[in-house]
Amino acid sequence: MASTTTTTFLILSFSLLLLLSVTAASPLLEAANILSAAGYECMALQLELASQTLQSHHSLTIFAPSDAAFEHHHHHPSLHLLRYHLLPHAFSLHSLTSLPFGASIPTLLPSHSLTVTTTNPHSISINNVSLNTTPIFQHPNLTIFSAHTFFNPHFHFQHQNPTPPPNPATCPPPLKTPLSHASHLLHSRNFSVVAAVLNLQFPAPCTGRELTLFAPPDNAITHLNLTELVPLLHRHLVPCKIAWRDLAALQDGTLIGTYERGFAINVTNTNTLLLNGVHVTFPEMYRGDWLVVHGVNHMLSGTHHGKRHPTHRAKKNDSYRVSVEEEQDGGDQESSSGFEDHRHREGEENSPHHYHFSAFH
Structure with a gap:
């Protein structure tokens, strides 16, 4: 009995040491x-x-x-x-x-x-x-x-005054990409953590991809482990452009699909626009050719199921097209699109307040 107890203690001690080292x-x-x-x-x-x-x-x-x-x-x-x-x-x-x-x-x-x-x-x-x-x-x-x-x-550092920089007029301006501009704005307004993850996930311009990012502030996500940040970005990233005027016009109960499979953003639009209960504090912090960034005051959490709305098609001047989940007797079916399906289409029309987004995967 004593031998068994000793063996168990040694195994537990070794396991604890291994866990601590990892x-x-x-x-x-x-x-x-x-x-x-x-x-x-x-x-x-x-x-x-x-x-x-x-x-x-x-x-x-x-x-x-x-x-x-x-x-x-x-x-x-x-x-x-x-x-x-x-x-x-x-x-x-x-x-x-x-x-x-x-x-x-x-x-x-x-x-x-x-x-x-x-x-x-x-x-x-x-x-x-x-x-x-x-x-x-x-x-x-x-x-x-x-x-x-x-x-x-x-x-070996030589203690001397640095050479004055050349005349700014002779220096070519640094090359700015839409992503670097958006990242700079995020850093300057205390959204630096999500900016860092965005740079990591999209190090080069995303030609052909249209995205909307709902960015939570640093004080809402600094407690997260580093490995949790990429999934966090996926829950806040939508694979189409949604300008503020279109977002504000969405009907109460609309679902917006995200990069996180099975995770949707539920729009509450009665007196105040809320996304999964979270306020939009910086509408259109950045808006470019393929990226729109809206600042929110907290992380988006929870998967919600909103109202069903009739199918409508996007106006040719809108910056995105959506697909709609339809009610069926045997259950719900979710339609999905790739990035190639988000292009403007001639002759298609839509009523903004009936948009209903499905997840794109």
Whole structure:
């Protein structure tokens, strides 16, 4: 009996230690998953391997060299070098760009710091290595920046005044894409978490795709685990454009399909427009050729079933077309469309207050 009790205790103790080790490694593993999804396979692999030996940190900044930088590196990057690319605190883009020229930033490599060498307000440079000004991922506990190459741990900073930037008139304006413009607006109005996830999911312009994003503020979602943020985005993303005037005209009980299979947004439109009980606080925060962003004051939760409405077709000048769920004796059937079905069609008409959206998958 005593032997059985001892064996059980040892098994439970081992299981607890294993669970704790996995939990401790999870921030790096989550970062590895994010980098892999963004196309930084080599850095993702390095973090997976390092997660077994590196001490866990609640907050991290990661500078990720591209796969091309790994290919041109003469030797396999060591754990020593990897530590030099990790900071024990999550620096936001604003925090990093606010640091003065010559500022030292402690890293996870003992007695080794990075040095801010930025001389141009439109760029970021660390140890004379350029960084991408759009983070790969940004969250209160984790920020990931793309670096053009590896930082040199033996970098020696010369204390001198930075060279004045060239005349702004001679500098070409930075290239702005609709997604980067929307992301900038989201960051500036405290919707930075959803902006980071949007950049991760759609790193390139979504040619041919029309989207509407209902963006919850940072204070409503910062408690979420990193792995919960992508599913969150899917519940707030609709695969067609819905301008504010059309959204405000929707009939009470209308269902709007989202990227989350089985999750619909229920419109309540009596005295105030509500989406699953949530207010729209920033109508048309951004509106472009293929993307509309509306700010909401909380996460959208719960799947609702609204009223059924007769089928109507979209006007040719509307920015979206919808399909309608129809009542049948044997139950409900849900029609679905791909992105290629959302184009304007000549001669089709619709009454806005009868729109009824189905999920598109």
